[in-house]
Amino acid sequence: MLRRLIIYLCLAALLCGCSTPTATPTPLPTSTPVTPSVTPTLTPSPTPTPTMTPAPSPTPLPTWANGFQLGAFVREISGNSELMLTSGITWASSQMQMGSEAQPLISQAHNNGLKILLTVIEDDHLIMDRDYQTEYVSFLASLAEQGADAIEAGSEPNFGPNAENLTPAQYTNLLCEAYTAIKNANPDTVVIGGAPAPTSFWGSCTTTGCDDLLWIQGLAEAGVADCLDYVGVHYIQGATAPSARDGNPMDNGTHPYFLYFWPMVERYDEAFQGLRPLAFTMFGYLSPEGCDGELPVPFAWAESTAIANQAAWITEGVQLSIESGKVGMMVIYNLDSTGWKEYDVSAGYALIRQDRSCPACGALQQLLSQQ
Numbered sequence: 001m002l003r004r005l006i007i008y009l010c011l012a013a014l015l016c017g018c019s020t021p022t023a024t025p026t027p028l029p030t031s032t033p034v035t036p037s038v039t040p041t042l043t044p045s046p047t048p049t050p051t052m053t054p055a056p057s058p059t060p061l062p063t064w065a066n067g068f069q070l071g072a073f074v075r076e077i078s079g080n081s082e083l084m085l086t087s088g089i090t091w092a093s094s095q096m097q098m099g100s101e102a103q104p105l106i107s108q109a110h111n112n113g114l115k116i117l118l119t120v121i122e123d124d125h126l127i128m129d130r131d132y133q134t135e136y137v138s139f140l141a142s143l144a145e146q147g148a149d150a151i152e153a154g155s156e157p158n159f160g161p162n163a164e165n166l167t168p169a170q171y172t173n174l175l176c177e178a179y180t181a182i183k184n185a186n187p188d189t190v191v192i193g194g195a196p197a198p199t200s201f202w203g204s205c206t207t208t209g210c211d212d213l214l215w216i217q218g219l220a221e222a223g224v225a226d227c228l229d230y231v232g233v234h235y236i237q238g239a240t241a242p243s244a245r246d247g248n249p250m251d252n253g254t255h256p257y258f259l260y261f262w263p264m265v266e267r268y269d270e271a272f273q274g275l276r277p278l279a280f281t282m283f284g285y286l287s288p289e290g291c292d293g294e295l296p297v298p299f300a301w302a303e304s305t306a307i308a309n310q311a312a313w314i315t316e317g318v319q320l321s322i323e324s325g326k327v328g329m330m331v332i333y334n335l336d337s338t339g340w341k342e343y344d345v346s347a348g349y350a351l352i353r354q355d356r357s358c359p360a361c362g363a364l365q366q367l368l369s370q371q
Helices: 002-016 081-086 103-111 130-146 168-185 212-221 261-271 297-302 307-324 359-369
Strands: 069-073 091-097 115-121 150-153 190-193 231-235 278-283 327-332
Touching (some): 091 327, 103 115, 103 130, 115 130, 130 150, 130 168, 150 168, 168 190, 168 212, 212 261, 231 261, 261 278, 278 307, 307 327, 307 359
Parallel strands (some): 150 190
């Protein structure tokens, strides 16, 4: 995931020409003794039926307006589930390779009162192979059988850093196969189209990469809306408030839509003519504040983003999404990562900061209370 992130952020930088989370039964009453009458036969009292204290109802999940669903990439579910739920985060999200063991992760999420989204990353070297595609579809269906609440079919399938990638039409065919298999295995499992990498580097669709806007337009034209519940989107390159349309340090004056949250929502929604809601399966803001060491050069665009900005912008993004009705799900990247080394800046995206504070959690809790 970080490898792809670095690649497309570098592509964005080149394009723009700039730097770069038992009830206890009531005891049986004692029978009242019966005093014998003249006859020696005793008439026993009927045995009372025990009264059971009702089992407590499960705590209802917090809910957002318009059926909006909020999740987070999570490294440690059990220790963070209470904080997540009080912040309105009811989904845990994780990425995996085909063939990975999923049941422990699914069970852990469910046992902690959370739903789970699994993103299954495609193999760039094999995705064009028909036998691999069949195995891939079968694996997605197995995740649905095991109880995955949502499945994202691929991650950034619009370009393959090491191999030839699928065309929008080819991906649509693959996703339609997967959709049928997943729904046959578990009709309640949500299917999300693999979010493309946001870029306009290529200017077209080639054998090595396709601009994300052309990619989603190609998917829409191929009829992919019939084969998914949500349109997947990624947005982790922001350095301005979600409502902004300029001001990103990577912006060379042309205001590329993919550097700004709301223009991305508009473009993607327009491509699908509102037929399906969007799901931001990665949404986050990088803040180096409080992290040890320098911010790597490819991420220099985030050097001025403070933790307070991160909290305010994530909350604004959630609020705008709910009010618009265009975004049905948002997965924050991330809740609790601690990575901070060369080209791994995931701790800078984390809601839970290195000092264990979580300003964004408090802001989300306040927004949730207003729903």
